[in-house]
Amino acid sequence: MKGKTYRCEKCQKEKTIPQGEKIPVCCGLPMTLKLESCPKPFDAETARANAADEPCNDGTDGNQ
Secondary structure (H helix, E strand, O other), rough: OOOOHHHHHHOOOOOEOOOOOOEEEEEEEOEEOOOOOOOOOOOOOOOOOOOOOOOOOOOOOOOO
């Protein structure tokens, strides 16, 4: 199923919904978008001009 995966910050439950639907609610709060791990480091020496820079989890917030 193609869509976006959201995660509840309280109970860590995940839910994938189709593109364009409203953000799901869990434990009384809107769920947050789960980002994929970054495939490459982001700095000037490893930057690639032809690589798309999509949002990703760089691991600095403690959530893996």
